[in-house]
Amino acid sequence: DVTALTKHLQGAAYDIVSSIDTEEAFPAMHRLPPGGRLVLEIHSPYRENVVYLRWLDRLEIAAFLVPSFFQASVARARLGPRAPILVVPNPLRARFAADPDDFIPRPPKPVVAWIGRLDRVKNWPEFLKIAAAVAERMPGIEVWVAGKADHADVERRFLHRAQRLGLLGRLRWFRDFPHEQMPRLLDAVRDSGGVVVSTSRFESFGMTVAEAMARGCAVVVPELGPFGEFVTQGKTGFLYPPGSTVMAERQIEELITDSTLRVDCGRRAREAILARHSPDRAIPALVRVMADLVRPSSEAASRRSTFSPAPAYSVEDGLADTQ
Numbered sequence: 301d302v303t304a305l306t307k308h309l310q311g312a313a314y315d316i317v318s319s320i321d322t323e324e325a326f327p328a329m330h331r332l333p334p335g336g337r338l339v340l341e342i343h344s345p346y347r348e349n350v351v352y353l354r355w356l357d358r359l360e361i362a363a364f365l366v367p368s369f370f371q372a373s374v375a376r377a378r379l380g381p382r383a384p385i386l387v388v389p390n391p392l393r394a395r396f397a398a399d400p401d402d403f404i405p406r407p408p409k410p411v412v413a414w415i416g417r418l419d420r421v422k423n424w425p426e427f428l429k430i431a432a433a434v435a436e437r438m439p440g441i442e443v444w445v446a447g448k449a450d451h452a453d454v455e456r457r458f459l460h461r462a463q464r465l466g467l468l469g470r471l472r473w474f475r476d477f478p479h480e481q482m483p484r485l486l487d488a489v490r491d492s493g494g495v496v497v498s499t500s501r502f503e504s505f506g507m508t509v510a511e512a513m514a515r516g517c518a519v520v521v522p523e524l525g526p527f528g529e530f531v532t533q534g535k536t537g538f539l540y541p542p543g544s545t546v547m548a549e550r551q552i553e554e555l556i557t558d559s560t561l562r563v564d565c566g567r568r569a570r571e572a573i574l575a576r577h578s579p580d581r582a583i584p585a586l587v588r589v590m591a592d593l594v595r596p597s598s599e600a601a602s603r604r605s606t607f608s609p610a611p612a613y614s615v616e617d618g619l620a621d622t623q
Contacts, residue, residue: 302327315594323352337362342375345504353378362593367505368526388589390505391582395483396514403491409442410556411494415508418449418458426499432465433549446474486515495555513569518555518562536569
């Protein structure tokens with residue numbers, strides 16, 4: 301609890317205390333030991349979860365770490381132009397970066413898959429609408445949904461919507477699918493000749509899409525938020541205008557129909573996402589940021605003096621600043 305954390309922090313000589321969207325811990329962080337620095341990582345895609353950014357005046361923050369330039373813009377709008385915001389690549393788990401395995405037996409039908417919480421932000425109704433339209437023109441597909449809702453009434457609405465759209469005969473709903481098995485599910489989608497679709501209204505990074513790309517899946521995602529930072533149109537995936545379900549349907553159908561395009565997109569997607577977000581790239585980037593904050597070199601101090609617009613540590617460029 302906060303009392304125990306306060307006592308612990310006052311008696312420990314930590315160089316850095318880092319909090320990821322955990323405002324409940326802030327009362328314990330008003331008095332860090334001498335030399336200790338506070339870092340806040342802002343990862344939540346849910347706006348209500350980052351309201352705390354409005355009232356940080358009593359905390360001395362060494363740096364705010366965010367996983368994308370888009371999330372940096374969200375943080376800057378709340379924190380102001382002088383806030384020390386750094387974009388640090390989000391590390392994928394090692395099991396997603398591992399070499400993809402063939403999924404045997406291969407699913408007999410192409411899979412159109414969607415992964416995420418059944419909530420307003422992830423926008424599951426739009427996915428069901430898209431999937432139903434694709435299924436009407438391509439009756440040989442299956443539709444997979446991996447995720448659950450926080451409330452039973454949402455799950456009931458999900459099933460009722462799928463029934464009204466005529467999807468129940470081809471829908472597989474993985475309600476409590478364990479995350480450690482997600483690489484195999486993505487391998488199954490890839491080897492089925494299918495695609496992974498996102499219909500999110502807002503993301504801070506888009507981890508489920510990055511994980512799909514790491515497994516060599518072709519992806520179809522809305523052209524908003526951070527997706528354009530790692531999905532290149534027609535090369536590592538497809539971007540559709542937000543809300544344009546017709547465009548999303550066409551892109552899904554094109555990828556399912558054109559196996560060469562789909563396989564090439566998946567291969568390039570894996571190469572691109574691992575170049576920045578594999579554990580052996582992204583974790584050293586985080587370590588370098590933390591080391592600079594603890595023992596600021598002249599180079600690091602120079603970097604921190606130019607925080608507007610938000611600088612980024614670029615793994616590909618040896619952690620040099622990019623704008």
